[in-house]
Amino acid sequence: MPLRNDFDQLVDIKGGFISREIFVDADIYRQELDKVFTRAWLLVGHESLVPNPGDFYTSRMGEESVILCRDKKSEIHVFLNSCRHRGMKVCRYEQGNTSLFTCPYHSWTYTTDGKLQGVPLHRTLYDGVLDREANSLVSVAKLCNYKGSIWATWDNDAPDFLTYLGDAKIHLDQALDCRDGREGGSEVIGVHKWVFPANWKFAAENFLGDTYHNPSHRSVDLIGIGPSAAAGKKGRRDDELEKAEHVWISFPAGHGVHSAIQPEANEYTESFLDNPILEKYFRHCFEERKRRLGEGARLLPFVGTIFPNTSYHGRQPRGLCAWHPHSPTSTEGWRFFLVDKDAPKEAKEYLRRYYMRYSGPAGMTEQDDMENWLYATAASTGTVARRYPFNYQQSMGAYVTDHPLGGDVSKQVTEQIARGFYRRWTTYMQGGDWHELLGSPAGNRQAAE
Amino acid sequence: MTTTVQDQDRQERAANATIERSAAYYRLKADVEDFYYHEADLLDDRRFRDWLELLTEDISYFMPIRRNVKFGQQAARENTKRGEGISWFDEDKWTLTKRVEQILTGVHYAEEPLSRITHMVSNVQIKQVRPDIGTARELDVASRFLVYQNRVEYETYIFVGRRNDTLRLTDAGWKIARREILLEQNILLAKNLTTFF
Ligand code: FES
Ligand SMILES: [Fe+2]
Numbered sequence: 062m063p064l065r066n067d068f069d070q071l072v073d074i075k076g077g078f079i080s081r082e083i084f085v086d087a088d089i090y091r092q093e094l095d096k097v098f099t100r101a102w103l104l105v106g107h108e109s110l111v112p113n114p115g116d117f118y119t120s121r122m123g124e125e126s127v128i129l130c131r132d133k134k135s136e137i138h139v140f141l142n143s144c145r146h147r148g149m150k151v152c153r154y155e156q157g158n159t160s161l162f163t164c165p166y167h168s169w170t171y172t173t174d175g176k177l178q179g180v181p182l183h184r185t186l187y188d189g190v191l192d193r194e195a196n197s198l199v200s201v202a203k204l205c206n207y208k209g210s211i212w213a214t215w216d217n218d219a220p221d222f223l224t225y226l227g228d229a230k231i232h233l234d235q236a237l238d239c240r241d242g243r244e245g246g247s248e249v250i251g252v253h254k255w256v257f258p259a260n261w262k263f264a265a266e267n268f269l270g271d272t273y274h275n276p277s278h279r280s281v282d283l284i285g286i287g288p289s290a291a292a293g294k295k296g297r298r299d300d301e302l303e304k305a306e307h308v309w310i311s312f313p314a315g316h317g318v319h320s321a322i323q324p325e326a327n328e329y330t331e332s333f334l335d336n337p338i339l340e341k342y343f344r345h346c347f348e349e350r351k352r353r354l355g356e357g358a359r360l361l362p363f364v365g366t367i368f369p370n371t372s373y374h375g376r377q378p379r380g381l382c383a384w385h386p387h388s389p390t391s392t393e394g395w396r397f398f399l400v401d402k403d404a405p406k407e408a409k410e411y412l413r414r415y416y417m418r419y420s421g422p423a424g425m426t427e428q429d430d431m432e433n434w435l436y437a438t439a440a441s442t443g444t445v446a447r448r449y450p451f452n453y454q455q456s457m458g459a460y461v462t463d464h465p466l467g468g469d470v471s472k473q474v475t476e477q478i479a480r481g482f483y484r485r486w487t488t489y490m491q492g493g494d495w496h497e498l499l500g501s502p503a504g505n506r507q508a509a510e
Numbered sequence: 511m512t513t514t515v516q517d518q519d520r521q522e523r524a525a526n527a528t529i530e531r532s533a534a535y536y537r538l539k540a541d542v543e544d545f546y547y548h549e550a551d552l553l554d555d556r557r558f559r560d561w562l563e564l565l566t567e568d569i570s571y572f573m574p575i576r577r578n579v580k581f582g583q584q585a586a587r588e589n590t591k592r593g594e595g596i597s598w599f600d601e602d603k604w605t606l607t608k609r610v611e612q613i614l615t616g617v618h619y620a621e622e623p624l625s626r627i628t629h630m631v632s633n634v635q636i637k638q639v640r641p642d643i644g645t646a647r648e649l650d651v652a653s654r655f656l657v658y659q660n661r662v663e664y665e666t667y668i669f670v671g672r673r674n675d676t677l678r679l680t681d682a683g684w685k686i687a688r689r690e691i692l693l694e695q696n697i698l699l700a701k702n703l704t705t706f707f
Contacts, residue, residue, distance in 0.1 A: 157583075256700075279615070398596050418601065
């Protein structure tokens with residue numbers, strides 16, 4: 062059977078319909094692994110997971126295991142976790158420190174910069190034939206340490222990471238920068254890993270400003286689990302964005318964010334009512350950030366997805382997610398929880414507890430997300446179901462293109478971000494070149510009209 | 511930090527301790543088993559508020575994330591630690607009460623409709639008795655669990671692992687003051703942990 066290439070028909074941006082096939086079809090899924098996941102920039106981890114020379118952390122890119130590793134000279138690498146001899150996984154520990162990766166199968170060894178070093182019986186069996194240099198662990202084509210977060214791509218032709226991010230940068234920045242406005246400075250305090258039976262794009266799309274799914278979180282909003290919940294405040298987070306103007310932005314490279322712009326006065330919203338130390342700390346961060354960033358401090362991130370499968374939560378609860386594809390109908394979610402490295406102990410203690418009760422498979426909020434993604438996937442696999450595309454017509458045309466934040470900016474909840482994401486997904490699936498993959502605002506608008 | 515070291519000491523002591531298998535030990539063990547069967551009934555009968563009554567006000571309820579580590583590092587690094595970083599659960603009574611309240615809203619869709627769940631408890635061993643077997647007020651108890659969950663139609667999960675509890679005798683009988691749940695999984699092979707262990 063020839064490979065499907067009817068992506069233009071499956072993704073109808075103008076009409077606002079997207080076929081269910083792209084969420085359930087095995088052939089499309091296999092093509093995604095090749096055409097999307099070996100080209101786009103993917104989140105691999107964070108430098109705080111490998112602070113010292115010889116430190117490693119095993120991660121994933123697409124379906125495949127990779128090793129994030131800091132070599133003896135403190136340089137960071139990302140390698141495919143597979144021996145060049147017969148493919149054995151050379152590292153099956155999650156994290157640690159080593160001077161060599163020794164393959165369990167026939168004991169080839171690799172140094173922390175990926176070079177093949179030891180080959181048992183080399184002189185007798187391989188002399189003059191085996192080129193060690195050419196049998197290093199397979200390295201990613203490009204790697205970027207962006208404010209501590211580590212990203213990589215398998216594509217030599219990929220643009221550098223900042224070009225790839227485009228105007229989405231300042232939104233992602235706010236998940237990575239210190240709460241008081243200093244650049245970077247975050248650390249990972251823990252990682253969730255779990256498998257759920259849904260297509261990876263449901264998770265990616267959830268963070269593409271799908272604010273519309275709020276009703277599914279009614280239960281946590283009713284009981285209140287936010288920073289001031291013990292003081293009697295309902296809701297799942299303290300509403301620091303209550304007076305803000307919300308913006309939903311679709312960027313031409315496929316990224317999308319939901320952020321907020323605080324009113325000009327930009328006053329601190331009372332928060333953390335149950336804990337005076339935290340109240341004081343976060344008030345300080347707020348004032349300090351305002352002092353450092355001036356007008357820029359009015360922009361606050363909420364959530365976003367960096368194409369294709371990295372999502373972030375910028376404020377409460379702050380972290381980076383990678384949605385690793387497992388199969389058309391199954392995904393491995395990883396969440397790296399972030400705090401400011403130099404935050405006071407009380408703040409870190411508070412935040413980790415809040416993150417745990419909010420996020421992931423044991424989180425009171427996100428359990429309901431997973432329920433939705435599972436049953437939406439399951440109910441879309443049927444022969445008849447597949448004949449009926451999903452509706453993506455929300456807020457059609459309701460955006461401006463001349464906003465200083467760039468991209469298509471909407472002031473109301475919109476599926477324009479999802480439409481932008483799938484438009485770009487289509488370009489990848491059609492094997493577009495990098496010029497097309499980065500898109501241009503004009504090209505985007507044309508397609509949408 | 512101090513708590514963690516104490517935790518470890520305590521666990522090691524508990525693992526090594528063997529209490530003399532006297533008639534008093536078996537009587538006490540039968541009491542504890544009864545208590546666990548009752549607890550399982552409350553959870554599986556969805557009497558969540560009644561289950562909360564079995565927890566002391568100062569309960570610490572903890573399920574670490576289990577990691578793949580090099581031989582020899584298990585004790586130090588295999589499990590995430592109570593009181594630091596991120597675990598599956600590291601919570602107090604307030605949070606557990608919130609979890610119950612959430613299920614009782616009837617719109618917590620991850621448990622609506624309610625899952626069918628069976629808790630099996632076995633391998634019960636009393637590891638420590640304080641102050642002594644005749645007048646026990648506090649116990650460290652090890653057990654195994656098998657929790658079967660079936661959701662809606664086809665969704666099924668089996669959670670198997672170990673529990674290390676501290677039980678305290680109160681005017682209302684035994685209560686759980688401390689629980690460590692060791693699920694035998696690295697990457698969680700379930701979409702959610704909506705049940706109590
Ligand atoms: S597979 Fe690694 S040495 Fe043979
Ligand atoms: Fe959600």
